[in-house]
Amino acid sequence: MNVPAGLDSALQKLAAAGTLLVALDFDGVLAPLVDDPSSSRPLPASADAVRALAGAPATTVVMVSGRGRDDLAAVSGFAPPVGLVGSHGAEFDDELAARLGRGGLLTDEQARRRTELLAGLQELVDAAPGARLETKPAGGAVHVRGMDPDAGRALLERVSREWEHGDVDGTAGKDVLDLAVLRTSKGSAVRTLRESLGADAVFFAGDDVTDETAFRVLEGGDTDVGVKVGDGDTAAGYRVAGPEALSAVLTRLAELRR
Ligand SMILES: [Mg+2]
Numbered sequence: 001m002n003v004p005a006g007l008d009s010a011l012q013k014l015a016a017a018g019t020l021l022v023a024l025d026f027d028g029v030l031a032p033l034v035d036d037p038s039s040s041r042p043l044p045a046s047a048d049a050v051r052a053l054a055g056a057p058a059t060t061v062v063m064v065s066g067r068g069r070d071d072l073a074a075v076s077g078f079a080p081p082v083g084l085v086g087s088h089g090a091e092f093d094d095e096l097a098a099r100l101g102r103g104g105l106l107t108d109e110q111a112r113r114r115t116e117l118l119a120g121l122q123e124l125v126d127a128a129p130g131a132r133l134e135t136k137p138a139g140g141a142v143h144v145r146g147m148d149p150d151a152g153r154a155l156l157e158r159v160s161r162e163w164e165h166g167d168v169d170g171t172a173g174k175d176v177l178d179l180a181v182l183r184t185s186k187g188s189a190v191r192t193l194r195e196s197l198g199a200d201a202v203f204f205a206g207d208d209v210t211d212e213t214a215f216r217v218l219e220g221g222d223t224d225v226g227v228k229v230g231d232g233d234t235a236a237g238y239r240v241a242g243p244e245a246l247s248a249v250l251t252r253l254a255e256l257r258r
Pocket of ligand 1: 025026027028029206207208
């Protein structure tokens with residue numbers, strides 16, 4: 001399969017960059033979409049290209065997925081030097097975090113704030129029988145499923161009133177309020193990676209609406225290359241039909257970067 005001429009010339013410029021970051025969504029991009037998410041696997045040609053790129057000079061390859069980090073490691077089969085960022089930018093693998101010189105996505109100040117937040121939430125949850133606190137990489141989620149509906153609603157209102165302001169960001173779901181000390185997205189993860197690695201150019205490929213946050217942090221001109229995989233509106237500069245076509249793009253980039 002050939003790479004379209006416009007994209008091929010963009011890849012040639014990209015491959016000439018000093019330090020290159022290749023960030024990739026996993027599902028629907030490296031791996032064809034399947035009904036059972038646990039059976040998702042990368043196309044062999046894409047996996048080969050990812051490993052070749054990860055071994056190329058001054059090149060860092062990172063999977064940036066909505067899956068949890070451990071789940072992403074299991075289905076992708078990737079391990080260092082391929083980096084893994086899970087939960088839409090909230091979980092960095094240990095080796096990557098160490099390379100970036102941080103304990104993960106949180107700064108020391110944010111980590112302190114998260115500790116305070118979790119202590120405060122635990123106190124509120126302990127006083128409300130049936131409520132549950134889920135600890136998350138950037139904060140915590142208070143669950144009230146199974147509680148008396150009025151008591152559950154009252155608890156979530158109190159949690160919101162006491163904690164959801166300033167540097168704590170809330171996302172309400174069904175019977176749950178998720179609180180985080182930073183707003184993570186694939187875009188924030190790509191920006192953090194670019195800055196920490198001092199990348200001169202970035203390649204990103206994604207297929208879903210959550211990937212648009214990453215396309216939007218790419219730089220215009222001919223520095224960065226964003227590739228949308230499949231249909232749908234996008235801020236990406238390029239588009240390919242599906243994971244097979246992306247395999248050809250990654251293979252070409254690996255060949256140019258060798
Ligand atoms: Mg995807």
